[in-house]
Amino acid sequence: MVAPIPSPFNSDSPISEDLTRKILQRTQNISTTCSEELRLPYRHSPWKKPAFFGACLVAITGLFGGAIYLVGAPDPSQEIIAQWPATPAGGLALVGNEDIAKLRQSGWTCPDLHALGFKLDQAQGAVLDGSPTLKLKLSDGGNSVTVYERHSTSSGSTAPMNPLTGHPASQDGFQPLGGGKVWLQPGPTWQAVLASGDTSYLMVSNMPPSSLKPATAALTSGPTSNSTLAVTGPSNDLSSRLMRGLARILAME
Structure with missing residues (x-):
């Protein structure tokens, strides 16, 4: 069972290197498990193999989606x-x-x-x-x-x-x-x-x-924002939060 990913708002930085490392490590574990299972009797079934691959894909997407959703939370x-x-x-x-x-x-x-x-x-x-x-x-x-x-x-x-x-x-x-x-x-x-x-x-x-x-x-010695703060908050739907979170994760590369 995958342990809950901590909210990035519990730390001083928007997202830590430790969070990124854990995401990549768990993704690799899921990928390894999927590869091993595909070498079992599933390889002889034209239906079970794609179904199991799809389940692995959903698991990986869910892991990243959960992390991105948390990272992309609205500006407090x-x-x-x-x-x-x-x-x-x-x-x-x-x-x-x-x-x-x-x-x-x-x-x-x-x-x-x-x-x-x-x-x-x-x-x-x-x-x-x-x-x-x-x-x-x-x-x-x-x-x-x-x-x-x-x-x-x-x-x-x-x-x-x-x-x-x-x-x-x-x-x-x-x-x-x-x-x-x-x-x-x-x-x-x-x-x-x-x-x-x-x-x-x-x-x-x-x-x-x-x-x-x-x-x-x-x-000017304290933190300043380099982006305009709109009066109305950002959209809080799942798609918007995923996009904001993905943008922040990619910005760390």
Whole structure:
């Protein structure tokens, strides 16, 4: 009896090398068993031999299908994002620590700036023009930082997108710093926009300007997603999950 294949969501990585090795090993065992049985009296029967071969094929397909089905499970963040209202009419939805952890597993950064002495006071989520956006309020007892993290398609501009407006930062009055990776709007409460892949960030803070570089660097040090997160979750039917799982398995080669 084939032991149950562990869910890939019980580990930190999407799928482990150990899971792949077990799948290949069990497939080889099934193939060996089929070959041995075909050398028995079945070889003299024109009906039993194809029937047994078909049974072996079903067993192998079932083994891979079970693994692919588990690997291709929907992104856990989609259930969370589905609860977020569309702004401005819907306001913002509170996001708890458990949901923050799930978002991070799905590729969101959700920066807490803990290394800079900050702690998370509040997290909220909303959908801005079809793009899921997270708002994080942080403080260190004296200074405050608000970070917006938005996942969407590229703005089509060399300047990063302002997560609040959906405009290129240059259109909203931001000026590039250095190589143009960070765009700044100076003032007593300064604002900085930067992007990593299809994720854009807006940081609003009253910290001293000297804190700008380490603070913005912390935004891109965590996991980020390189694929657009749709507001509606992926199809959960068997065919869709098998295709997603197969794509992930092939990506490991």
